[in-house]
Amino acid sequence: MTDFDVLVLGAGSGGYACALRAAQLGLSVGLVEKDKVGGTCLHVGCIPTKALLHAGEVADSARESEQFGVRATFDGIDMAGVNAYKDGVVTRLFKGLTGLVKGRGITVLEGSGAVTGQREVTVTAADGSTEVHTGKHLVLATGSYSRSLPGLEVDGERVLTSEHALRLDRVPASVVVLGGGVIGCEFASVWRSFGAEVTIVEALPRLVAAEDEASSKALERAFRKRKIAFRTGTPFQSVKTTDDGVAVTVEGGDVIEAELLLVAVGRGPVTDGLGFERIGVAMERGFVLTDDRCRTNVEGVYAVGDIVPGLQLAHRGFAQGIFVAEHIAGLDPRPIDESAVPRVTYSHPEIASVGLDEATARETYGDDGVETLTYDLGGNGKSQILKTQGFVKLVRRTDGPVVGVHLVGDRVGELIGEAQLIYAWEAHADDVAPLVHAHPTQNEALGEAHLALAGKPLHAHS
Template identity: 35%
Template sequence: MSSKRKVVVIGAGPAGYVCGIRLAQLGNDVTVVEKQYWGGTCLNVGCIPSKALIAAGSLLDKIRHADAMGITTKGVDLDIHKLVEWKQGVVGKLTSGVSGLLKQNGAKVVNGAAKIVDKNTVKVSGGSDGDVTLQCDDIVIATGSEVINIPGFTCDEKDVWSSTGALSPTEIPGHLLVIGGGYIGLELGMMYRKLGSEVTILEGTPGALPGQERDCVKVIERSMKKMGIKLITETFAQGWEAKGKKKIVTAKTKKGEEKIECDQILSTVGRKPYSADLGLENVGLTVTKQGFLEVDKQMRTKVPNIYAVGDIAGQPMLAHKGSHEGLVAAAVISGKNEEYDARCVPAVIFTSPEMSSVGLTEEQCKEKGLNYKTGQFPFAASGRAMSLMETDGFVKIIGDAETDEVLGVHMVGPEVTELIAEAALAIEMGATVEDIARTIHAHPTLPEAMMEAAEAVHGMVVHIYQKPKK
């Protein structure tokens, strides 16, 4: 393999642009093609704008409850147009930075829709750069994912929002009906509740956040109830009709058909990999039933010089996992002996309280027949959490009962989307529970809960009473 490769990266989301930058840093001739969003869904209409609005909702909620600290406020108003403008400013800074970073590192950028002609040729059309034919040694497919539309609820971003429409409102709906109780539905539903909407969430499974650690989910469900959010489980939206300015949604529930009146519908039933019109058939590539391209540990498809990274390369469909895959593919293309061998991928959910998870759940440990032990520490016993008036939740650590190796860490509570990094590092490096317990954590801080949970695994926690294990 020559030291310098000519590479075309299709897609400039977190997987594609990271791959493009690293390829350029390693001395390759790189062209990154993007047809719509520099920075992808995440930076433009996903992770970044949603977290900006969620932060605004949380700040507004804190202001409303500040009287417990002796802080009384009057006349607090929300200017939704200014909020959206601020959010868009955050997005603009980041997205303009993506194309800038690519160029600064020596990568070329091309606007338009890419189509693979053969394993060494990509045609780009319909963009501001006109029709372009690119010859290359390697192709990296990083096309991301798109919204799933369910029958009767096509997202037109007017009557029926996807997350895209929900992140650019012109007004706060009186009653928001959310279809889907996964992390996107809960994040946005709780955000709108804090901004003033009445919120109803329909979920097809028996509980919110299917697939997540149930002990953590129970805390989220209690919080939703406390906030006044109505969660209706084992329920499926069938269709809707307009009634003046209102919308009447027909839902199939455990008790039969139900009509729910609302002002706005938000559909958050999931996303699917984007592979339409890519020309995959021209190189003999086909996607799985779930829409993914199969890849090996070096991110290669069955065509040796064509790679796939990010959402199209399989679960979990998370930005940080895609970025890591992009780095792996760039290294492999550059002749380095690299492969995707991450032991764990952290998941973060910006609900209220926040939730995060990495490694195995208890259910997965049981399925694998592992001998494990757990330790848990509540934020109600954390001095720092008390000072923040955010004491709901806990840190839970799962350790191997024989080797003491950390198998999984699950958290729900204040700032746990930040705290999970320590847990991910522990699992990635093969740390033991004792390693965490022996690490001196600064006081008073939230991460102390991680140290205390580790001590709890061994029955030696200090700041709560732990009944001796028999």
């Protein structure tokens, strides 16, 4: 006999999605969480950072209002007010989520969980007491943590992770951001909007290097215009604290001084010391290895979210959690196509993409097997109204389906849903071109790009 049909270790996006869907399907569910239901994304990740980014957008709008004929003054940033707004968003979503979990009859097991036997988890409460729980199926969903570099000590005062940055009660005068990926570029964008001097240090040759090269170049141009400094192809060497902040030494001996250093070099899997190896779960560099149905090598044990190699995105974990619940319930869901998972960087401007970038497409299908088209947002009415610049870039197999969509511009993250459908349905340009898009919307840019790719450009030069 077991306590639950499904026992989930970790209540982040992947864990709580699995729990909610499993309960909806009539399964008994135990959900182990040491902190708060919602995990990194809700409390110290996606939601609070995007709230800060919106506050930054409001600040920029006030600062630049005269270009729209509106007389306004920008008097500065009240971080107490910004944090109250941010925390209010998180609190409302948290209350809603806990209500959903309770309403579905899910048993929340509060405490630190560790695997201590086959489909068995021991939960240690705050007072030190322990309980052992078992499940017919065990789902590992323990999430991720902010990485650092060897020899780089994070003190939470001068040298910060993103979690520390979200709790700042002031706008720093200057910041060095170590890492030019999604997290680094988003915080650089926020702090610049708030008025800080920002320098990004990135060891790879370009910012957001996982994106299409054209998207990286567009973001770099926009950041130069916003006076966000960045050094690409520049490895970090060391940091020391000074009377005024930090002194960061990079390869070549240059020293960059600032009030704070944000370490944004990626996230690692939270798996160490949790007993996964004890039951024989196959691991690699701390990540849990699974097949395309999220199954580990151990019968009845699954893994979802950031501990599984691949994109570390909340919506990927969410989808995997739903998939596992439906698989356990015998519904035979379709495996998740990793390339069809949309990706968004919520900087100013935003970057969004789905499918293959141009370089990967050419490696896959050959230079003669790939065609690309770029539609400039200069031809899009709503983008002109918003005064944003960017593009829609389409990558397709020669005379075949679209295999990649790449977007740059303010608010383009809202367009990625249609782009995902285009990619996932293996649509051809001629399939999308006849679709009617509302005018004036940025959504039209997707339609216009496909019109051009189908050989009938309108608001675009052929």
